[in-house]
Amino acid sequence: xxxxxxxxxxxxxxxxxxTSRRISNTAAYTVLILISxxxxxPFVFIVLQSFRVESTWQVGYVIPQKWGLDNYANLFxxxxxxWYLNTFIAAVATAVLQTVIVLCMSxxxxxxxxxxxxxxxxxxxxLGMFPGxxxxxxxxxxxxDLGMTQANAVPGLxxxxxxxxxxxxxxxxxxxxxxPKSLDEAARVDGATRFxxxxxxxxxxxxxxxxxxxxxxxxxxxxxxxFARYISFGTSSGMNVAVxxxxxxxxxxxxxxxxxxxxxxxxxxxxxxxxxxxxxRYYVEGVTGGAVKG
Amino acid sequence: xxxxxxxxxxKLSRGQKIGYKTxxxxxSIPIGIANFFKKIGLGIGKGCKAVGRxxxxxxxxxxxxxxxxxxxxxxxxxxxxxxxxxxxxLMFLLFEIVFIxxxxxxxxxxxxxxxxxxxxxxxxxxxxxxxVFVTKYYDNSFKILLYGVLTLFFIAAxxxxxxxxxxxxxxxxxxxxxxxxLKSGREDLRSMVDDKFHKTxxxxxxxxxxxxxxxxxVFMILVxxxxxxxxxxxxxxxxxTWVGLDNFNTLLGWSSGNKxxxxxxxxxxxxxxxxxxxxxxxxxxxxxxVAMLINKKGIRLKKVWRTVLVLTIAVPQFISLxxxxxxxxxxxxxxxxxxxxxxxxxxLPFWEDATWARITVILINIWIGIPYLMLITTGILxxxxxxxxxxxxxxxxxxxxxxxxxxxxxMLFVTGPYLLTSFTGNMNNFNVIYLxxxxxxxxxxxxxxxxxxxxxxxxxxxxxxxxxxxxSKYYMASVVGIMVFVVVALISLVVYSAMPSIxxxxxxx
Numbered sequence: 001x002x003x004x005x006x007x008x009x010x011x012x013x014x015x016x017x018x019t020s021r022r023i024s025n026t027a028a029y030t031v032l033i034l035i036s037x038x039x040x041x042p043f044v045f046i047v048l049q050s051f052r053v054e055s056t057w058q059v060g061y062v063i064p065q066k067w068g069l070d071n072y073a074n075l076f077x078x079x080x081x082x083w084y085l086n087t088f089i090a091a092v093a094t095a096v097l098q099t100v101i102v103l104c105m106s107x108x109x110x111x112x113x114x115x116x117x118x119x120x121x122x123x124x125x126x127l128g129m130f131p132g133x134x135x136x137x138x139x140x141x142x143x144x145d146l147g148m149t150q151a152n153a154v155p156g157l158x159x160x161x162x163x164x165x166x167x168x169x170x171x172x173x174x175x176x177x178x179x180p181k182s183l184d185e186a187a188r189v190d191g192a193t194r195f196x197x198x199x200x201x202x203x204x205x206x207x208x209x210x211x212x213x214x215x216x217x218x219x220x221x222x223x224x225x226x227f228a229r230y231i232s233f234g235t236s237s238g239m240n241v242a243v244x245x246x247x248x249x250x251x252x253x254x255x256x257x258x259x260x261x262x263x264x265x266x267x268x269x270x271x272x273x274x275x276x277x278x279x280x281r282y283y284v285e286g287v288t289g290g291a292v293k294g
Numbered sequence: 295x296x297x298x299x300x301x302x303x304x305k306l307s308r309g310q311k312i313g314y315k316t317x318x319x320x321x322s323i324p325i326g327i328a329n330f331f332k333k334i335g336l337g338i339g340k341g342c343k344a345v346g347r348x349x350x351x352x353x354x355x356x357x358x359x360x361x362x363x364x365x366x367x368x369x370x371x372x373x374x375x376x377x378x379x380x381x382x383x384l385m386f387l388l389f390e391i392v393f394i395x396x397x398x399x400x401x402x403x404x405x406x407x408x409x410x411x412x413x414x415x416x417x418x419x420x421x422x423x424x425x426v427f428v429t430k431y432y433d434n435s436f437k438i439l440l441y442g443v444l445t446l447f448f449i450a451a452x453x454x455x456x457x458x459x460x461x462x463x464x465x466x467x468x469x470x471x472x473x474x475x476l477k478s479g480r481e482d483l484r485s486m487v488d489d490k491f492h493k494t495x496x497x498x499x500x501x502x503x504x505x506x507x508x509x510x511x512v513f514m515i516l517v518x519x520x521x522x523x524x525x526x527x528x529x530x531x532x533x534x535t536w537v538g539l540d541n542f543n544t545l546l547g548w549s550s551g552n553k554x555x556x557x558x559x560x561x562x563x564x565x566x567x568x569x570x571x572x573x574x575x576x577x578x579x580x581x582x583x584v585a586m587l588i589n590k591k592g593i594r595l596k597k598v599w600r601t602v603l604v605l606t607i608a609v610p611q612f613i614s615l616x617x618x619x620x621x622x623x624x625x626x627x628x629x630x631x632x633x634x635x636x637x638x639x640x641x642l643p644f645w646e647d648a649t650w651a652r653i654t655v656i657l658i659n660i661w662i663g664i665p666y667l668m669l670i671t672t673g674i675l676x677x678x679x680x681x682x683x684x685x686x687x688x689x690x691x692x693x694x695x696x697x698x699x700x701x702x703x704x705m706l707f708v709t710g711p712y713l714l715t716s717f718t719g720n721m722n723n724f725n726v727i728y729l730x731x732x733x734x735x736x737x738x739x740x741x742x743x744x745x746x747x748x749x750x751x752x753x754x755x756x757x758x759x760x761x762x763x764x765x766s767k768y769y770m771a772s773v774v775g776i777m778v779f780v781v782v783a784l785i786s787l788v789v790y791s792a793m794p795s796i797x798x799x800x801x802x803x
Contacts, residue, residue: 060630166499
């Protein structure tokens with residue numbers, strides 16, 4: 001009797017655990033679904049509105065009454081293709097050059113021990129506390145003298161993006177720190193130069209961080225607003241997508257351009273998002289590692 | 295205040311513990327700052343001593359050196375050339391020639407103009423041939439300041455190179471005396487990819503940083519002491535000149551009659567700090583919660599939930615921010631939708647009312663920020679040793695106790711430095727504020743003389759507005775920028791010195 005009751009009790013307790021777990025899981029799923037809706041809704045809306053034909057202005061409903069590709073067609077009658085090309089060129093150039101610079105910097109600071117290493121890192125930390133925007137005033141004037149503003153903003157922009165990118169070495173330095181130093185030393189004992197160590201041992205191991213750096217460098221110019229706006233300075237042919245699309249939402253332009261903004265936004269977001277999603281794994285690794293090491 | 299040992303601390307009641315911790319945090323602030331200045335003082339002392347040593351060494355080298363070394367004091371690279379290091383010698387010589395040429399041709403001029411920033415502005419003169427008045431341009435304050443700073447940099451670089459040149463002579467003499475051979479040019483080149491490889495690697499990044507960050511920042515700091523603005527652009531309109539601390543006085547208002555800027559600065563700084571606090575901590579805790587929710591045992595489709603959130607990171611921020619900003623506008627989707635549903639009769643003042651706007655930007659920032667925090671915290675949460683939880687459960691700890699005694703301390707410990715950078719990052723979060731509200735709604739009290747100032751403006755958006763505004767008061771922008779630096783540096787200093795991951799590095803290891 002007593003054994004039976006004890007098994008019964010255990011069974012009951014198990015059931016209790018199961019029900020309470022089921023309840024808490026249901027609650028968790030509800031919250032997660034709610035979160036997903038909140039996070040996805042704006043993106044769904046923007047896509048839906050990009051297909052809306054009946055009015056170009058904001059309306060109180062989401063699903064278009066009349067569907068069509070007019071907004072996308074109209075985009076090509078504006079400077080949008082030019083902005084797109086500008087941004088794309090800047091993004092590709094930045095991705096290549098910035099990756100080289102960041103990797104040089106972070107590899108050096110991670111692998112070499114030289115006298116100026118610590119002071120250099122401290123100096124860059126302090127330098128990073130100044131708002132980067134401050135330098136915009138002088139950079140604009142200098143670039144203007146060099147003829148790299150307004151219509152020719154793209155080379156100027158690339159220069160600005162890459163020039164100081166060495167200061168963003170933290171994440172990739174954290175990665176290089178995790179590669180055991182004994183690998184380097186073994187190769188050095190075998191007579192390899194430092195350059196050969198980098199080329200033959202470190203780089204093949206660094207695929208994740210290289211991809212992470214390229215990805216973030218490539219995404220940067222798509223979202224840059226401040227420098228792009230200041231350097232293009234009101235000249236439409238020198239703008240990037242962010243500045244061009246921002247202007248469409250000005251008070252005097254929004255009535256005609258709101259749905260076109262949505263269409264432009266979709267055209268910008270889709271390729272960038274797809275690329276990002278494909279390389280998501282590397283991004284997550286980089287971000288996680290970077291935060292832990294500070 | 296008494297200081298408790300660890301054992302005594304554990305005996306305290308809960309309230310006493312909290313009180314003790316808070317008190318010791320605030321006590322550590324002045325100590326941290328004092329230590330910082332002490333360190334600076336010691337650093338300066340050390341620096342002076344080092345300079346003294348260097349000068350003594352230079353003197354000794356001259357006294358004891360042979361004729362080649364002595365000649366190298368005047369003609370850089372002489373010693374290298376005489377001792378057969380042709381490549382090095384030529385580099386030194388070339389540098390000296392370029393430097394002297396530069397100083398004679400232009401550098402001297404810029405340097406001599408630096409104290410005044412130019413004296414002769416544009417004037418209308420009668421053109422004798424055409425017989426009309428034309429504007430003639432003379433000095434260029436902007437160029438004087440820029441090239442003046444550049445020349446100072448160049449001089450510093452020259453002194454450094456000159457010193458290296460002397461050191462090398464001394465070394466070369468010693469090596470030759472001991473009967474060894476000097477490095478040939480070929481070996482020098484080889485060491486560029488070997489034991490001097492770090493210099494090769496750093497050359498490109500450091501040049502970029504010096505030319506595009508250090509030089510502009512030095513220039514802009516100097517601008518804070520001038521009257522450089524739209525009407526004093528230094529060449530076309532009027533020259534600008536040094537004004538001392540006037541601009542700092544205008545912003546901080548210690549003795550100026552016009553308090554418009556200092557009032558605006560106070561308001562904006564307060565809001566910037568409030569914003570940074572809420573933006574950082576709402577994101578931090580909610581992001582951690584979402585991560586824990588997804589990590590929860592028994593939750594399926596973990597990847598799907600994560601991907602949904604990551605979408606916000608993938609879509610370029612300006613698109614989502616601008617779109618959401620218009621969604622909440624007076625005649626935007628949300629207001630129009632709610633009105634057509636009959637839930638409200640008047641548009642909700644998301645961007646029109648100061649409090650509404652401030653709360654809305656913080657809420658939308660949660661939407662933007664949670665995905666990052668979710669990604670960051672997921673990895674760390676999984677790293678917490680599971681046996682900690684197991685033993686806690688055996689001891690009968692409930693979920694909240696497990697969270698507050700294990701998860702949270704661990705997270706705070708590991709992400710302490712991240713929290714600090716994210717706080718200062720939020721203080722300078724230009725995109726979120728500018729693309730969502732542009733600083734609106736306007737704050738009429740603060741806007742009078744300080745340009746247009748809004749209730750959601752951060753220091754950084756204010757800086758941008760001052761720069762791009764009608765009057766382009768670059769000097770004020772520069773002062774605001776320096777203030778941003780001061781605030782960020784102070785906060786970093788205080789928090790850093792009080793951070794557990796710095797103080798007790800071993801706690802969780």
